[in-house]
Amino acid sequence: MGISIIFFTDIAWLGIIEGIKFTPLLHHKMKLIFLVCNFLLCSSLALGQTSVQLSSSEIKLGIEKLAVTGSVLYIAAHPDDENTRLLSYLATERKVRTGYLSLTRGDGGQNLIGTEQAEELGLIRTQELLAARSIDGAEQFFTRANDFGFSKTSEETFKIWNRDSILSDVVWVIRNFRPDVIITRFPPDARAGHGHHSASAILAIEAFKAAADPAAFPEQLSYVKPWKSHRILWNTFNFGGNNTTSEDQLKINVGQYNTLLGQSYGEIASESRSQHKSQGFGVAKQRGESFEYFELLAGQPAKKDLLDGREANWVAGPNGAAIAKLVTEINREYRIEAPEKSVPALLRLYELISGVQDEMLKKLKMAEVADLILATSGTWFEVYASEPAYSITDSIPLRVQAISRYQDGAAVVPFISGKSEQKLSLSYNRMESLEGSVKASRLSQPYWLEHAHPIGEYKISNRKDIGMAESAAPLVIRIDLHIQGQKISYSRPAVYKFTDPVRGEVYRKLEVTPPVVVALQSSRLLYTGDEARPLEVKLKSFSRAAKGDLRLKLPSGWTSSPKSLPYEMTSKGEERMFRFTVKPGQSALSGQLTAELNAGGSTWSKAMSSIQYDHIPTTTWFPEAAMNLVRLQAKKAGNKIGYIPGAGDLIPESLKQLGYEVVMLNAGSLDNVDLSSFDAIVAGIRLYNVSPAIKYINDKLLKYVENGGVLLVQYNVSQPLMLNDIGPYPFSITRNRVTEEDATVNILNPAHRIFNYPNKITARDFDGWVQERGLYFGGSIDPRYQSLLSMRDTGEAENTGALFVADYGKGRFVYTGLSFFRQLPAGVPGAYRLFVNLISH
Structure with a gap:
């Protein structure tokens, strides 16, 4: 057996199928792994690993998957919208190629784990989606749509998204992925509960038809062919008090137990969904039968199964019957205690599949077989740099490590870098390595962030990038495996690996700077x-x-x-x-x-x-x-501000810029703090959702107000609240919000001190706000509070829950759903002026 290793800094050699450059499907650790690294870039393994090894049971699942040729694409709007239980069931029980197309990267959401917003939150949520996919077994795709924040209707959404370009992206992904069945998470109407949600279904239905039409987006046909899916279904739901399921809908039990993995698909799904940590979506494991329901949106009806009418196995083509027979034989004769016995048959299968006429199917299945050959032969290789980051102007030293546990003689590893060649012999179960150096041709920059972009969508210069979960690795190494007279090509991204005394072996993506x-x-x-x-x-x-x-x-x-x-x-x-x-x-x-x-x-x-x-x-x-x-015409009153962090925001830094002394306070240790020294205390966003200690110190905060202090509480959500009585008098927290950042704001009592000291606040101070006016406004507000503002989105009633105050004792309590956490970092002058007034006594 021989291994040839060639260093490449360009991906043109990969022979990408008709423009596809999708992130591979990777099922980390105890899950099923199908690496398609011999023609797709291995750029997105869980926590950076590039050569995850399979157990014997995982190999068994991989062999079973070889018999299945069907595919399903799930479409929704955001990270965390996907049905991870259904994805896991499809990918691992039904063993069909399964994908999730999220129209956005979740850039406009809230962040429960840090202060990142906008593009950086989108980077976090992209990686959380990839971590989820590494568990549930699906592949991940995106369009260029930018999550600009909550939208109440699809009409509002399409005012900001370029409908034609986002539709083009959905069509592009469908024509590349070629799903037999398309499933939407949401309906194309108000029942979706979010304008992005309903828009995702509308675009999916339009794309279902357009993908099959050669007259639709004909510029794509230089790279892909039209594709007609059998049907598009809506995965109806019962959550949030909205039950859209019905017993006359297609019904499937997805609660099976997988004996090879030792888990049900509900258990796998909970691990997958719990990767959405920035959204606080950790969930308990679900066991036992569980049903999903589906309503036909277009295409051929399905009576008993999602794939009714689609032969999702090897039935067509000159080699179809022979391939099916050999896969059955490999599966029947596979020995879980001796996987290496399957290597010769897998090599025959690899050669047989190479004659398949369907180029997409051929390369996908050859990739699956290739990785099973690695797994069954115990062959492993990775590529490392000695440092985590290198300048684009410098040569990058790399080391290749390889080992084989297949007793078929010595392995020879030629290494080619430029004109030099090294040969390295591998002995059974002995790690060997070789070294070389290359230069990268581009920065390790997310492709969707290479250019400035408007509010509705990212600007992407390379069509072939559209759909990809992330950029291809800046350095990719081709590795040729020679085994029993056959050559199989793989690729590995160069990474950085180190040992942390607490976490152990840690991988990092190589950074080209x-x-x-x-x-x-x-x-x-x-x-x-x-x-x-x-x-x-x-x-x-x-x-x-x-x-x-x-x-x-x-x-x-x-x-x-x-x-x-x-x-x-x-x-x-x-x-x-x-x-x-x-x-x-x-x-x-x-x-x-x-x-x-x-x-x-x-x-x-x-x-x-x-x-x-x-x-x-x-x-x-x-x-x-x-x-x-x-430029900010603002006066400030007071000097010392106490800030109790909640879910994370950048307001303390903004206050320091104004010249305030900001002291960060720990909600868990306020018992030992003299609050009387503060001119005002500010509660960070969602403090009452994320801090269990707040229920023990809230009385102290209200006593501070009673004694003459100012307490400003920023927005929280209604569930979960650590305590219901946030203020001195009752109020509730609703889901009401105003998403139009230019919505008219009415000042209800212009004479109120808050609008006059130390800055005069007028309607002009609400000019230039970004993304939204506010969110999670107050409701059922006790009359002892005074609502100070009213506002509304187009077509809705006035809402007075964005800002309300109460004099309590000698001090003032303020609650606001206004999105200061977005406005102050964005430098909105009026938001600064109003915030200063709110914390001034």
Whole structure:
């Protein structure tokens, strides 16, 4: 047996099927794994692993899957919309190729585990979806649609999404994936409960028809062919008090128990769904029979089964019968205690499938067989870099490790890098390695974040990227396995691997960076006058040597001193701090500052942001090194603010920019804190949902108000609440919200102190708000509170629950559903002015 290893920095050689570059299906650890790495990029293994090994029972499931050729595509709007129990059942019980198309990456949602919002929240939720898919066995796809926040109707959604381009993406995924059956999570009407939800069903129905029509999106036909699915169904539901199921609908029991995995599909699904940690969607394991219901939306009716009318096995083509017979033989003769006995038959099957005329089916099934050959022969290989990050200008040293537990003589591993070749012999069960170096051709940047984008959709320059869960790895190594006279090609992404004393072996995606990255001290600078403000800019080098000039690109009317500064970095990892002062002219307006430098013969203006949580791989991206310059006519009263963090937001940093002293308080240790020293105390978003300690210290907070303090409580959701009596008087929390960020806001009592001290608040202060006005407004509000604002979305009644206050003792209690957590980081001047008034006594 021989292994040939070739280093590639480009993916053109992969022979991608008619434009497909989808993330492979990977079932991590105790689940079924079907790596399609010999023609698709292995860029998304759970926690970064690239060569997950299969147990004998998992190999058995993989062999059984070889007999099945059907496919099902599930479509909804967001991460966490998918039915993980159904996906697990389809992928592992029915063994059909199963995919989930989420129109968005969930960028507009809330974050329960950190302060990331917008694009960075989308990065987290993308990885959570991939972690979920690695458990339930489905593949993951996306369109270019941007989650701009809650939408009440599909009509509102399509005002922001470009309906034609998002429809084109859904058609593109269908024509590439070629599903026999399409399933939507939601209906195309108001029962969906969210404008994105109903829009996803509307687009799925339209795409079901358009994908089969050669006249629809004909520009795609240079890469793919029209595809006609048998049917599109709605997976009806019974949750949230809305039961859309009926016994006259198609009904399927998905609660079976898989003896090879030792779990039911309800148990697998709970693990999958619990990966949506940023949304707080951990769920208990479900056991026993469970039914899913389906209503026909278009296409051929199904009476008994989702795949009625579709022969989901090897029946067509010149080799179909022979393949089916050989798969049956391999399955029958497979020995769970001696998987290697199946290698010769799998090699015959690989050769037989290579003659299949259907190119898509051929390459998918050859990939499945190829990975079963690795698994049954005990062959394993991975590729590592010695450091986690390298500059795009430098050569990257790599090491390939390989081992074989198949007793078929020594393995020879030629390594080719440029014109050199090394040969390495492998002995049975002995790890061997070889080294080389390559250069990357592009940054490890998420493809959908390469360009600035409008509110409704990402700008994607390469059509073939559409649908992909994430970017292909920046360095991919081809590995040729020679076994019993046959050659099988695989690919592996180069990764970084290290040993953590607590977590053990940890994988990280290899980062290909700019030569030098920029870190600005904040995401914004606030100016309440014409004063100059200092700005610190930190440079970090990822190159062995870099030098050039650093300067600030400023909007009209702004100046920096100095205009530029020279820099020179002489070693990788070196960091240096540079200081500028930035001053607005009298007529200067708010705008954006960008730090720009020249390095390696190019101009760069990239920052570097790494997102690290234990449940997902470390994710690094390179946003523009930019910050907002905000002209703000605002006065402040008071100085010392106590802030009790909730689910995570960036408001403390925003208050510091205004000159407040902000003290972060721990809800669990407030008993020992003298609250009287604070001019105001602010409760972070969803504090009463996420902090069990709040029910023990809320009385102390209300006593602080009674003694003369100001307590500002930001939005919470109704379930779960750690206590119901948040304020001094009763009120409830509803699901009411105003999603139109330009909705008219009426000030109900302009004479109220909150609208006059220390800043005069008018309707103009609600100009320029982003994403929404507010969410989870108050309801059933006790008359001892005073509602201060009313607002509504188009076609709805006025709502007065966005902001209400009560004088209590000598102090003031404030509750607000206004989305300050979005407005302040975005630098919205009126939101700052109003927030200051709310915390001023």
